[in-house]
Amino acid sequence: MSEDRPDPATEAFVAHRNLLFTVAYEMLGSAADAEDVLQETWLRWAGVDLGIVQDQRAYLVRITTRQALTRLRTLGRRKESYVGQWLPEPLLTAPDVADDVELAESVSMAMLLVLETLTPTERAVFVLREVFDLDYDEIAEAVDKTPAAVRQIAHRARAHVAARRPRGVVSQAETRGVLDAFQRAVETGDLQSLFDLLAPDVVAMGDGGGVKQALPQPVVGADKVARVLSAGWSRFAAEASFEPTQVNGYPALILRLNGELDTVMALRIDDGLITGLYSVRNPAKLSRMDRETTLSR
Numbered sequence: 418m419s420e421d422r423p424d425p426a427t428e429a430f431v432a433h434r435n436l437l438f439t440v441a442y443e444m445l446g447s448a449a450d451a452e453d454v455l456q457e458t459w460l461r462w463a464g465v466d467l468g469i470v471q472d473q474r475a476y477l478v479r480i481t482t483r484q485a486l487t488r489l490r491t492l493g494r495r496k497e498s499y500v501g502q503w504l505p506e507p508l509l510t511a512p513d514v515a516d517d518v519e520l521a522e523s524v525s526m527a528m529l530l531v532l533e534t535l536t537p538t539e540r541a542v543f544v545l546r547e548v549f550d551l552d553y554d555e556i557a558e559a560v561d562k563t564p565a566a567v568r569q570i571a572h573r574a575r576a577h578v579a580a581r582r583p584r585g586v587v588s589q590a591e592t593r594g595v596l597d598a599f600q601r602a603v604e605t606g607d608l609q610s611l612f613d614l615l616a617p618d619v620v621a622m623g624d625g626g627g628v629k630q631a632l633p634q635p636v637v638g639a640d641k642v643a644r645v646l647s648a649g650w651s652r653f654a655a656e657a658s659f660e661p662t663q664v665n666g667y668p669a670l671i672l673r674l675n676g677e678l679d680t681v682m683a684l685r686i687d688d689g690l691i692t693g694l695y696s697v698r699n700p701a702k703l704s705r706m707d708r709e710t711t712l713s714r
Contacts (some may be wrong), residue, residue: 429462429467433474433478434455435713436474436478436549438452440478440485441484442524444544446505448710454481454484454488458481462476462477475551478555478559489540490537499626500625500626500627501623501624501632502632502634502635503624504526504623504624504696506705507664507665507697508664509663509709510524511663512663519548521665521667522666524712525667528582530695532578534577535574538570542574543574543575550714553567591689592668593668595684595691596661596669596684597661598610598614599684602614606651612639612643614691616639616688618638620637620693621646622636622693624695624696624698624699624702629699630698646694653674656674658672658676659672660673662681664681666712669684678706681703
């Protein structure tokens with residue numbers, strides 16, 4: 418073996434690293450926690466006898482899933498004491514994520530919030546089956562259940578998600594068009610145009626992590642959301658600017674105050690109207706917005 422070539426264990430880990438990060442991120446909604454899970458996965462993988470491993474990808478996914486499940490249960494307790502509303506950590510994603518429609522939908526802020534309503538095991542089973550297309554036997558090993566039990570869990574999780582997921586896959590062009598119109602309406606203070614873009618049951622959420630001011634509770638309804646947005650913009654208009662970007666596979670907006678990153682705003686769009694508006698201000702959750710994160714299946 419060449420001296421400058423990494424050992425087989427390192428090669429395999431590096432080859433599947435983006436996949437493993439994506440699995441962990443979809444289960445946790447946090448890039449920081451996903452990176453911790455990858456560290457733990459590597460430590461366990463480094464001690465494995467590769468001679469007994471038939472499928473390295475499946476073996477690595479199994480380790481990552483188990484570590485993510487342990488972390489997810491810990492996170493659940495941590496979220497109970499989180500100040501204000503908790504939103505997933507936004508990721509600046511490369512254009513190729515948007516090209517994979519299923520992957521983009523699975524990592525969207527809206528879908529990650531839906532996944533938050535599942536139990537840890539349901540979330541793991543759903544992600545591994547619906548997003549990464551693992552067979553039931555592989556998933557059973559990853560979550561320490563029988564294949565029959567995994568089938569039941571998958572069915573239950575699928576029905577739960579189907580009742581809450583976006584009503585249809587929205588094209589990038591449609592999302593960008595609504596986003597452009599939303600930006601114009603906010604910047605010009607056109608309350609009527611803003612109202613016309615919002616679904617009657619639109620929900621606005623904000624995550625400041627107790628560090629930055631944010632909505633303490635979800636704001637529901639087009640009239641209330643439009644007024645909150647209008648009032649917020651008028652307060653900061655002199656120092657604020659919007660910048661279109663790509664977050665979690667979909668077009669989104671970055672709000673800068675005096676040139677500094679302040680807020681990432683992601684939208685959920687159904688039938689041409691904004692049904693969800695997610696604003697992340699917690700500085701600890703914006704650390705990945707200075708570089709693209711590569712996600713893969």
